[in-house]
Amino acid sequence: MQNAPPQAAPPQDARPTAFTFRVDAADGHARTGAITMPRGTIRTPAFMPVGTAATVKAMYPEQVRDLGADVVLGNTYHLMLRPGPERMARLGGLHRFMLWDGPILTDSGGFQVMSLSSLRKLDEQGVTFRSHVDGTAHHMSPERSIEIQGLLGSDIQMQLDECVRLPAEPEAIARAMQLSRRWAERCRVAFGEQPGKALFGIVQGGDVPALRVESARALVDLDLKGYAIGGLAVGEPQAVMLAMIEAVEPHLPRAKPRYLMGVGTPDDLLRSVERGIDMFDCVMPTRAGRHGLAYTRHGRVNLRNARHAEDARPLDPSSACPASRDYSRAYLHHLVRSDEILGMMLLTWSNLAYYQELMAGMRAAIRAGRLADFAGETRETWARAEAERTARG
Known part of the structure; x- marks a missing residue:
């Protein structure tokens, strides 16, 4: 969902x-x-x-x-x-x-x-x-x-x-x-x-x-x-x-x-x-993208952080957006730290994709009469990912 x-x-x-x-x-x-x-x-x-x-x-x-x-x-x-x-x-x-x-x-x-x-x-x-x-x-x-x-x-x-x-x-x-x-x-x-x-x-x-x-x-x-x-x-x-x-x-x-x-x-x-x-x-998803911050279904990811320098994973392998699905975090980190325009473009694309996916998910959940379940699952995913990031330091 x-x-x-x-x-x-x-x-x-x-x-x-x-x-x-x-x-x-x-x-x-x-x-x-x-x-x-x-x-x-x-x-x-x-x-x-x-x-x-x-x-x-x-x-x-x-x-x-x-x-x-x-x-x-x-x-x-x-x-x-x-x-x-x-x-x-x-x-x-x-x-x-x-x-x-x-x-x-x-x-x-x-x-x-x-x-x-x-x-x-x-x-x-x-x-x-x-x-x-x-x-x-x-x-x-x-x-x-x-x-x-x-x-x-x-x-x-x-x-x-x-x-x-x-x-x-x-x-x-x-x-x-x-x-x-x-x-x-x-x-x-x-x-x-x-x-x-x-x-x-x-x-x-x-x-x-x-x-x-x-x-x-x-x-x-x-x-x-x-x-x-x-x-x-x-x-x-x-x-x-x-x-x-x-x-x-x-x-x-x-x-x-x-x-x-x-x-x-x-x-x-x-x-x-x-x-x-x-x-x-x-302006948040576009402004954040220009400053190295990604919004994903797993919460926020700061691509300026050095922990991403050798991370071959994409932001979200299940996303329909190529910017989220196909480019590694290591590459996005490199673009952001190098102030490359492509980094701003890819992260803006990724952020707007997630916002639209979230809205589509809410529309589907409302039609199915399960918005409370959708909201609970979404917040739980955000919280779990944030706890994992905190544990990794």
Whole structure:
């Protein structure tokens, strides 16, 4: 079950014209189903590889597709700075630009403004900030964020929100949540009616359950196509993140997709799916691959460690991914220690393959009504492998 290969997307005789979501099976709070839209079907639970600047780093688009990814994520903040949304539109949009013909979700840029920009000023109208690339000044309002995402041509667009890094004072969290709620209303008006596309709202509220519930209820009143939980994985413990999911989930419509933004580790994904989340994105598998860290069904493997210098074993002989199955740990160790680009490429490939295999395994387990067994077996395998690594020193 843990090694279930990604299932092929169902054939389509004609492209649908509307955005729809269906739940095919449920197991506890977890569910599996599909988001259907003109550019393709997204099987859920889904992990979206992050293509921040119109590229999933160190990967060809066809590799990403072949691993089983149905959708990728682009970033409004980075793409507005370069090459620029108007230029992107003149070039035919993001899909043509990066040669990805499936669905693309763009985030609004709010998190990057918080984490990357200097000298930012935030008020009711939006946020004014200086680019981390060249220091130029920019202003992003809720309406401009939606306009940029429209120029990029993304299929799923996110509202502009204010993301507060945790821990934070409850007053600051409440102010940001209320501002994000008002911005969601403006984004809804700016988005209008776009057949086949979707606008998602973002539940904010930090680590305060009552604020999370207030935010969720207000967004549900806007009758959006889907709902994200944002402002997590920003410094809080995993237990806090899971508690916020549990607080919000009962207040989100069961007939619409739920997206946990910026998360996370394989264990984060597994525990969040158990709590009813349908969609994820995270830079972790690609960033880790570029720094010599592999995620496998046997847990994490640090290829920088000298113990791998003469290890002829592959990362996972049973994996369907050639990077995991065919190359020795000794070779990967050599590439990493030599700062060879191929090492980054192979480990990124391997990591994204494992993430997609994990999602496929969860989808199959939910359909079979045995997600608890699958989760227990998976965690036991991770724990056993970690104990063995610790024993070897």
